[in-house]
Amino acid sequence: MEALSVPAALELVAGCGAGLSPERRAALGTSLPLLQRDYRFERVWFWGCIQGVRGSYYIAEGLGPDRAAPRSRLYSLNCVDWSLLTPATKEMLALAEQVKGRFQGDPSFEYSLAEINAEAAASLIGSGKEPVMKEEARLIATIEQIDREVGVVPRGAFVKTPLGSVHENRHFEGLSSVEAKKLSSYFHFADPVNLKNKTLLEKADLDPSTDFLDSLEHDIPRGSWSIQLEKGGTVVVLRSLLWLGLTFYHVPMTKQFGYVYFGTGEKNLDLPFML
């Protein structure tokens, strides 16, 4: 969610019971603008909070002029002091899938890979590193995965210029109430995977400036999004069932939208049994 709209947005997302204490909210209000100044981001998004056993990580993302470029991520333990995270690598992503269980809340905690995956441990030892995975790396990989798999934006909110860069659409006035209830009006804000597989007929209907991302309609498994109208139908809230805790909100016919994650940072692999 946009840094400036955090207070209002938190009210809209509070239906799942998670939120921020007044202390953290106040701290965010002061530290996020400072982040924007120091790192010269064009936009700062408050991404959410991953709750570990002993402490929580608060995550913020900074975006440059091209909104679809890889984002810089920062984490903090108290919403006041922020540290930059390195971009995610494929190795990190592969290792993080093996590590299961809660986050500990301590960024320097090390997961011993020997117990989890002997092969990965052996390969790491072979390349001269220790067979451990740091919690920080797991954090980076988890955030990247969540953004890629369940980061959501409404259709038409972003436009792609012919040069390839992506901007906010200043003419976006919100989805209508009818459109807002359909899953096809929401897109994954990540590199599209399924667009090329569409038939030519479907592609003919698409508008290349706004329909350049994958929609949520064809997500596997079907039903992995719960779409609800809250507050008497004024807010559309999408909750992901694959990553429990990811909540996306949008007020139809207005420009307000955003997503935030409040959860334990674990993928819900039991989803097919639970539907």
Added chain:
Amino acid sequence: HGPYQPHEPGYGLDQPGYNPYEDEIPDPQARMLAIKNAKAYLLKTSTKSGLNLYDHFANILTKILDEQPTNTVDIIENISKDVKWAQFRKKMDTLRDEPLIPPTFEAAEKYKALFVKQGGEEEQEGVEEEMGQPALPNVMEAAFYFEQAGIGLNKDESYYIFLALKNLIRVQPIQTCRFWGKILGLEMNYIIAEVQLREGEQEEETGEEGEGTTAEGEKETGEAGEQDEEKEAGPPKSTYKPPPPIPKEPNGTGTNKYVYFVCNEPGKPWVKLPPVTPAQIVCARKIKKFFTGWLDAPVVSFPPFPGNEANYLRAQIARISAGTHVSPTGFYQFGDEEEEEEEGGADTCEENPEFEPPPVAEMVESLSTWAHHVKGILKQGRCVWINPVQKSEENEEEDDEEEEEEEGEEQQEERGPPLLTLISEDEGMKDIPAWTTQASTNLIPEYSVAILKSNRWPGAYAFASGGKFENIYFGWGHKYSPESYTPELPPPAEAEFPSGPEITETADPTVEEEMAFKIAQEEALAEAEEEEDEEGEDD
């Protein structure tokens, strides 16, 4: 184009005063004419769309001057497209849509109904004088404390729930009431109130009678089956008797100590959840399903859940309450009559009037300052163990020393932890402790609140500050397990009748064997005849 060079014919004729036709039509305002021509050109209607460029430019400029966007030159094409688009819409609209009444207005009506003060104020005052404690909980106060930890719904929703609870109290005969929490579902969510009805007001559930009749019915069919066997030599009847169903605990004790009311949204009518049976709890432990938000939805699972979503919801609520409802140690104490020798120990506890709350720092540091005040649920699905097979009057309390496990015959008595166990004795999973404590703020310790978060049931929270404490649940209603969920395997196939010599088939003799047998028989016959002949000849 026009003649530019002085030697070209017609050069200079466009200057005023040099026009060849000047003496015929004096027109000093050639420029005005040019302008008129240009305007006429712009006003030409397009054959395709019926628009003309002049009006289109006028609209664009009007829009730009009205809205005054920044960097207009960069988005001019978009603005032009938008203006055209708006034109089209108006033209093609011969049918007007009925103004859609969005559901927001209906919902707003419902919420407004909550705010209307209901009549019967005199009744309310009378009732309050009788009872010492007000039945309505202070939801906003609890919400404030939880908000210090970042837990809770937004203030509007909390207030609606507050008003909805007040309506509930007015309608039902309630002694104590508490906001239990919110469980999220796929299409709708559940708001749950934990309630104790006034004594004597509890209705007899028809479910109990139903259970009684089914038990009798089973006995009847069993007897009938035996009689049939004696009469006819039909196929052997199955001697399988399913284990008798474990009776549910009576209302007001154990898992059914509280009655729960749910609604999907504050403002909608409250629905009472049926009491929970041990079979439902046992099955709920084995399945993991999302709630849809409809109470009558079926729960499709393996093992098949005995009930619909309302029963599943009630079972999960019972499990969450038993696992995560805690209070500061010493807040509750056992009554004067200590009945330790009864099965399961004391069932009720009452508030300790001399309770002195420990300081918040201590509550955060050590888990022994918190205790469960709800009885844990045994494996059987009840809080108090019961032996389903009513045998002789053996004293079954002494059986829990047995270490053998005999399937089906005798069941071990289960003893759970006694009522006011400290939560420091809760087992963690692998290396994750069962509870996480936190102070709400490190910056202002004198006003911080001690917060407990459960790791076994993510979403269950408790706070304590001064003498006040409260438990609440916000979540999807499932237990946390570090391993992935594996559904129960189907039961092993039944064993076949043991194969012995009396039922093994013998192989049919082959043709050669038959011929050989026949030959041997004939030879034996022939020998016998020869012997007879010899004997006959001797005579």
